[in-house]
Amino acid sequence: MAFTRATGKHRAPSRLSRHGARAVGVAALATTGVIGATASPALAADSDAPAVSTTGLTQAVTLDTTLAAQIEAQAEAQQHQADMAAKAAARAKAEAEAKRKAEARAAEVREEKARAARAAERARLDAFHLPVAGSYVTTGYRSGGSLWSSGSHSGVDFRAASGTPVVAVGAGTVVEAGWGGAYGNNIVLRMADGTYTQYGHLSSIGVSVGRSVASGEQIGLSGSTGNSTGPHLHFEARTSPEYGSDMDPVAYLRAHGVRV
Incomplete structure (x- = not known):
């Protein structure tokens, strides 16, 4: 069933x-x-x-790992860019500082050169020279004899052929330029230090009263005018422009650094 x-x-x-x-x-x-x-x-x-x-768990984990790696890589790239920017800024700052120092040093060098040039110019202006370059004294100060009305030589004579350039021994101003009697053609300068110098027996005068002259500047030519026995330069140093205020010319020049 x-x-x-x-x-x-x-x-x-x-x-x-x-x-x-x-x-x-x-x-x-x-x-x-x-x-x-x-x-x-x-x-x-x-x-x-x-x-x-x-x-879907494995896929989610894989995606999370990939995203994290991308974020980390992006962060590293940004940090690298920041580091490079910081280095570039530091380098630019260092270069700017170096340039500033170089410019400051160049300015200092220029100023030092300018000061040196000014000092050299002052030294040139303040320097004293022989009235006749390379010459020497032939007749000394206070030498006696009948050649001088006062009985003695009020200056010194420098050897100089006629027509030899005569220069200002130092910077000064012309207070006399012309005939000076026994001195013949003569020039008197008031020096920068307040003293006076005289240049006598000239054959030619190259300056006029009131003119400023520099140290070593040519003012005339030597000769034998006035009370003279032959071509030479009569040179005097004085405390005033007047005759009789003379002082030792050799000592005067030596005191101003001139070898006589």
């Missing part, structure tokens, strides 16, 4: 149906983020359970 299985709600689910239900449950757990290891051993061991790789 044949029997048939009852149908309806009292029908027990088949083994296949139960297996499918378990699979659905595992899949549901996986989609909610529950790792399969927390399921029961039976479920975890079920050969029909979905693999972890199918849950």
Whole structure:
């Protein structure tokens, strides 16, 4: 006699149906983020359970790692750019400072040269010279004889052929230029230090009263005019422009650094 299985709600689910239900449950757990290891051993061991790789976790981790690497690389690039910019700024600052120092030093050098030039010019103006270059004294100061009305020589005579250039021994101003009696053609200068110098027996006068002359500047030519026995330069140093205020010309020149 044949029997048939009852149908309806009292029908027990088949083994296949139960297996499918378990699979659905595992899949549901996986989609909610529950790792399969927390399921029961039976479920975890079920050969029909979905693999972890199918849950999307590995992909998410990979994306997170890639993003972190990109952020780190971007941060490193930005830091490198910042470092390079800082180095460039420091280099520019150092170059600007070096340029400033170089310009300051150049200005100092220029000023030093200018000071040296001014000092040299002052030295040139303040320097004294022999009235006749390379000459020497032939008749000394206070030499006696009938040649001089006072009985003695009020100056010194420098050897000089007629027409030899005569220069101002120092810087000064012309206070006399012309005929001077026994002195012949003569020039008297008021020196910068307030003393006076006289140049006598000239064959030619090259300056006029009131003119300023520099030290070593030519003022005339030597000769033998006036009370003279031959071409030479009569030179006097005085405390005033007047005759009789004379002082030792050799000592005067030596006091101003001239070798006589």
